[in-house]
Every structure is written in C-alpha cells, then in structure tokens.
Amino acid sequence: MEKEPECPDEVLRRLPSYEEIREYVLRVSREPVVLPKSAGRKGLLRHRIKVERVHGYIARNVLEPLRTLRNVLGVSFYERIASNALPEGVSAKEVVGRLLGKLGVVEKLSREYRLRISASFDAVEAGELYREYVGRVMSIVRRQADYIELANRAIAELRRTPCVDPELPVVAVAGLPQVGKSTLVSAISTAKPRSSPFPFTTKEIVMGHVTLGLARFQILDLPGILDRLPEEMNEIERKAFIAVTETADLVLFVIDPSEGFYYGLESQLNLLGSLRRWVKADVIVVVNKVDRVSRERVEEVSRAVAGVLPGAEVVAISALRGEGLDDMLSAVARRLGGASEREQPEDEHRRG
Ligand SMILES: Nc1nc2c(ncn2[C@@H]2O[C@H](COP(=O)(O)OP(=O)(O)O)[C@@H](O)[C@H]2O)c(=O)[nH]1
Ligand SMILES: [Mg+2]
Known part of the structure; x- marks a missing residue:
C-alpha cells in the first residue's frame, strides 16, 4: 500500500x-x-x-x-x-x-x-x-x-508549492492583480508575502496560518488572475486557478473599488462570476481599500456584486490600515464553522 x-x-x-x-x-x-x-x-x-x-x-x-x-x-x-x-x-x-x-x-x-x-x-x-x-x-x-x-x-x-494540510480548512484569496491580496494575507496571517504597486509581483502560492480562538485555518495568497477563460490563462494564472479549484473550502474574493483602478470594476465582477461557475467552494466578497473611496462608492460596488452573486456576503476592509479585518475574520469563522458542522454527519457515515 x-x-x-x-x-x-x-x-x-x-x-x-x-x-x-x-x-x-x-x-x-x-x-x-x-x-x-x-x-x-x-x-x-x-x-x-x-x-x-x-x-x-x-x-x-x-x-x-x-x-x-x-x-x-x-x-x-x-x-x-x-x-x-x-x-x-x-x-x-x-x-x-x-x-x-x-x-x-x-x-x-x-x-x-x-x-x-x-x-x-x-x-x-x-x-x-x-x-x-x-x-x-x-x-x-x-x-x-x-x-x-x-x-x-x-x-x-x-x-515551491506549499504543503496543504488536508485536516485544516483552506481559505484562498483570489482576485485580479493589485487588488491587495498579499497585503491582506500578510495583515492577518503568519505569512508575509511581498506586496507591491506593480502587478504580477506574486508568482507563487504562499501559505499562511490564522488562529482564531480555537479555530485554525490555512490561508493561501495567490497570484492575480485576469478575467479570461482558463484556456487563455498563462502558467502563473493557471496555478492560482488550480489552487482555488483544488484546495479552497472558502474563497475570499478581493475587489479594488477605486474608480481609477487599472482593471476596472467590470472585469473584477466578470472574474467573480466565472469563479462562481468553476469553483464549488463558498465565496465571501472583500471590498478592499475602503480608505481610498467614499462610503457611497462602497455601497455602489456592493450592489454591483449582488447583481452578479445575489445574496453574496460582502465585507468592506482596508488591508493596509487594518480596518474591518475583525469583522471579516468573524465572517470567515462563521462560514468555516458551518462547513465543519455540515461535514460531521458524513464523518459518522464514513466511520460506520
Ligand atoms: N490605499 C490602500 N492601498 C492598498 C490596500 N491594500 C493594498 N494596497 C496597495 O495596493 C497595491 C497592491 O497590493 P498587493 O497586496 O501587492 O496586491 P495583490 O497583487 O492583489 O497581491 C500595493 O501598493 C498596496 O500597498 C488598502 O487597503 N488601501
Ligand atoms: Mg500579491
């Protein structure tokens, strides 16, 4: 064996x-x-x-x-x-x-x-x-x-690929380049991935751990994914896509709401819609960089998200300033807690 x-x-x-x-x-x-x-x-x-x-x-x-x-x-x-x-x-x-x-x-x-x-x-x-x-x-x-x-x-x-422990839940942080994924992962976990004002800084999957009270989970910082079909992705985007589809129990989809954001809101919403179709895991939408935009803009973006993913949970944060992170982590813990409760009957079944 x-x-x-x-x-x-x-x-x-x-x-x-x-x-x-x-x-x-x-x-x-x-x-x-x-x-x-x-x-x-x-x-x-x-x-x-x-x-x-x-x-x-x-x-x-x-x-x-x-x-x-x-x-x-x-x-x-x-x-x-x-x-x-x-x-x-x-x-x-x-x-x-x-x-x-x-x-x-x-x-x-x-x-x-x-x-x-x-x-x-x-x-x-x-x-x-x-x-x-x-x-x-x-x-x-x-x-x-x-x-x-x-x-x-x-x-x-x-x-170069992190070791994923199958016993611990995996939260994957996905989104377009430059939305603040690495900044977020480094703000809440043991991992300190490089963040930078240049796109495509993150080329590898980086694993961090987060401890929330008694709960522990793994968090993956991923390379950015552009809004295009899987067959059109380059090797690095495909790596992120594989990590999301193969390992994630929960996806934190990070959005940059700034009006001047290079990739625009529409392509972010398109990618969110595509991920929803390709990935079975739960998704929480994280509107980042709220320190840079008005409250009205955050609401506008949240409504646009609801248009793509009706009923989706949306949290607003500033990864850079550390704002909203506690609320975001509570939302993550709730989802993961829910997931493990759902898994328990299955475990019983397997044992029996
Ligand atoms: N103003 C502001 N800038 C941010 C925030 N989070 C990240 N950034 C900046 O956005 C740029 C891209 O961040 P990074 O974490 O590398 O994005 P990634 O490509 O998604 O990993 C960097 O210049 C960060 O300092 C935020 O909450 N507020
Ligand atoms: Mg990055």
Whole structure:
C-alpha cells in the first residue's frame, strides 16, 4: 500500500541529470576497488562490486525519488500544479510512469550482470561484461534524459508549492492583480508575502496560518488572475486557478473599488462570476481599500456584486490600515464553522 503523501518540499529530491549519472558511472569504472587479501577471484569480485555501485546509485538517487514523486502526485492538487509547470499536454504522472518503467529495467540488468560476472571465466571476461553492462545502462538513461529534465521541472515546482494540510480548512484569496491580496494575507496571517504597486509581483502560492480562538485555518495568497477563460490563462494564472479549484473550502474574493483602478470594476465582477461557475467552494466578497473611496462608492460596488452573486456576503476592509479585518475574520469563522458542522454527519457515515 502507498504511504500517506507528505509535504513535497520535505520529501522531494531533484534527480541527477544524464550527465551527472554518466560522470558517476565513469568514476566507478575508473576507481580501483580495494579488496581484502583473503578475497578469492578478485578480478570477478571487483567488477561485481562496480555493478552494485552503479545499481545502488541509480536505485537511491533516481528510482527512489521517482517513487516518492509518484506518491506525491497521488494528490490531485500536486499533480495539476506539477503538470502545469510542464509543456502543454504533458502530464507529470505520465512522465514519472514512463521513467519508472524504462529506468526500472536497470534493476533487472544489474541482477543479470552480477550473475554473469560471477559465472565468468576470468577477469578479462568479467571486465568485458562490466563494460557491456555500463553501455546498456547508459543507453537507457540517455534515451530518458529529456524525461529526467521534465521530472526535475515538476519536482522544482512542487518544492515551491506549499504543503496543504488536508485536516485544516483552506481559505484562498483570489482576485485580479493589485487588488491587495498579499497585503491582506500578510495583515492577518503568519505569512508575509511581498506586496507591491506593480502587478504580477506574486508568482507563487504562499501559505499562511490564522488562529482564531480555537479555530485554525490555512490561508493561501495567490497570484492575480485576469478575467479570461482558463484556456487563455498563462502558467502563473493557471496555478492560482488550480489552487482555488483544488484546495479552497472558502474563497475570499478581493475587489479594488477605486474608480481609477487599472482593471476596472467590470472585469473584477466578470472574474467573480466565472469563479462562481468553476469553483464549488463558498465565496465571501472583500471590498478592499475602503480608505481610498467614499462610503457611497462602497455601497455602489456592493450592489454591483449582488447583481452578479445575489445574496453574496460582502465585507468592506482596508488591508493596509487594518480596518474591518475583525469583522471579516468573524465572517470567515462563521462560514468555516458551518462547513465543519455540515461535514460531521458524513464523518459518522464514513466511520460506520
Ligand atoms: N490605499 C490602500 N492601498 C492598498 C490596500 N491594500 C493594498 N494596497 C496597495 O495596493 C497595491 C497592491 O497590493 P498587493 O497586496 O501587492 O496586491 P495583490 O497583487 O492583489 O497581491 C500595493 O501598493 C498596496 O500597498 C488598502 O487597503 N488601501
Ligand atoms: Mg500579491
């Protein structure tokens, strides 16, 4: 049975490239093997030990990390995040499956050549067999060089991805660029993401934790999403979109109500409407930057929100000045509390 998935940044290791593997194998081939005086048939034993070294290196540094990666990819959030970092149409799962299949043959070859070397006539024959073994192993590895690079891209992306604890609720902070998502997350959580007056500052998913009395939840600061179809999004927007759809129990949709806001109110409302269609999670609409606009404008924006999402809960805050944050957090706690009450009967059912 597969182990429980663990945090990608803790368990995932980069794979050695084809060149690094070749370098190791060349070194093993060159370096003398020191044997005790008492050892018999030294010429054979030396080459058998070299086969074991090559095999051990590939098993520990390639096959084992690949199995860990396969395990992590069992969580669909991680699988989609990893595939998002690969070229269009390439799935991380397929890359790993292919590598494990092709490179797994090294295990069989190693067994075969250990036996053949042990049964060989003399050191000359053992040396020939060893060279044949290395040739076959390296030709397998060489043919997978591009796939090893793809796996490393997936691994690098997953190591940058926060570890989502499935036991704790997830609140995802979404909206267009520049609306104040990072400022908000840094005002209320342990995370201190960078905020700035320049769009597209946030390129990674950043995880923070919030403790509210006895309740605890995870909060995700996300890259901004422009108002366009998922298939038109770039890699970074898609990453935010995947995080919202795969992990969120609740979405805080942040709106900048300023009249001079670069992206305008309409595209913010469009994105809100689209998210509502694509995402099952609850949404609370957060009208931010109220320090910059009149009360009338906040009411106008709230009415416009109601036009898109009738009955939606709207809270007004200034993330920068820390205004309205307590009310917003109470609204979040109410929703999450409600969600866990709804889940309880299901838990009973699962246990029974
Ligand atoms: N006046 C005002 N500016 C804010 C507020 N929240 C964020 N900002 C500013 O808006 C800009 C974008 O903020 P940031 O958090 O990086 O937005 P993000 O792209 O949505 O993460 C920064 O210059 C922030 O200082 C707010 O409540 N009031
Ligand atoms: Mg940001």
